[in-house]
Amino acid sequence: MARQLRAVSLKTATEEQRSTKTFGCLGNTLLTVALLAGLFLVYQLWWTDITADKEAASTASAIRAAWKDADAGKKEQLPGIGFLHVPTLGETSELAVVEGTEPERLNEGVVGYYTTPVRSAMPWDSEGNFALAAHRDGHGAKFHNLDKVKTGDNIIMETKDKWYIYKIFATLPKTTEDDVGVVEPIPVGSGRHTRGRYITLTTCTPVFTSDYRMVVWGELIRVDAMDENRTPPPELRESDQSGPE
Numbered sequence: 001m002a003r004q005l006r007a008v009s010l011k012t013a014t015e016e017q018r019s020t021k022t023f024g025c026l027g028n029t030l031l032t033v034a035l036l037a038g039l040f041l042v043y044q045l046w047w048t049d050i051t052a053d054k055e056a057a058s059t060a061s062a063i064r065a066a067w068k069d070a071d072a073g074k075k076e077q078l079p080g081i082g083f084l085h086v087p088t089l090g091e092t093s094e095l096a097v098v099e100g101t102e103p104e105r106l107n108e109g110v111v112g113y114y115t116t117p118v119r120s121a122m123p124w125d126s127e128g129n130f131a132l133a134a135h136r137d138g139h140g141a142k143f144h145n146l147d148k149v150k151t152g153d154n155i156i157m158e159t160k161d162k163w164y165i166y167k168i169f170a171t172l173p174k175t176t177e178d179d180v181g182v183v184e185p186i187p188v189g190s191g192r193h194t195r196g197r198y199i200t201l202t203t204c205t206p207v208f209t210s211d212y213r214m215v216v217w218g219e220l221i222r223v224d225a226m227d228e229n230r231t232p233p234p235e236l237r238e239s240d241q242s243g244p245e
Helices: 002-068 234-242
Strands: 082-085 095-099 111-113 128-133 154-158 162-176 197-205 212-225
Touching: 002 082, 002 095, 154 197, 154 234, 162 197
Parallel strands: 095 111, 128 197
Antiparallel strands: 082 095, 082 154, 111 128, 154 162, 162 212, 197 212
């Protein structure tokens, strides 16, 4: 009887040790997974911002250099078309605008104009929708604060020889990622039903996801010629003096 009790006791102790080892291994695995997830999040939100900002700065310099190059217009591919200024975003630097909205392109920390599924108009076109996209988080997150933009705010597009001043007239907090109507020449859902010279800004929402899209619409109110000092329009000078909220 004593031997049987001892055998049962040893068996129970062995099973408890196995259970402890199993839970210990599971705990270590979960801890490792959590650590890797945390490192990936740091990579996405910190390191990609650093690398994207460096690429964006290089693109910005290339655009400025191309503008000074008398033969730049003859080249097949320019580095970009100019710079977007959205004072409400609180950006202290210029946002380089380039062709394309593919993730790989936007990962360079730039703002891209649509080429598909609807091709964007250009600011200098007589009508159409200048439709743009940028990341909300990671990779420079140029449109991170797009939710702070409101009706009546200004958007300024800087090109080689013109300032294009737009005023925001409508926003759409959330829509599906396949809602291509928002970037149509007459943007669907904006409240406008006639042709004009529009601008559309799009980005992912909610923040840190890509489930839906946020949209901001504006329309051109004025075009200013560029002087030799590249003096910003009043809307941009006033925002520089007051600073972001």
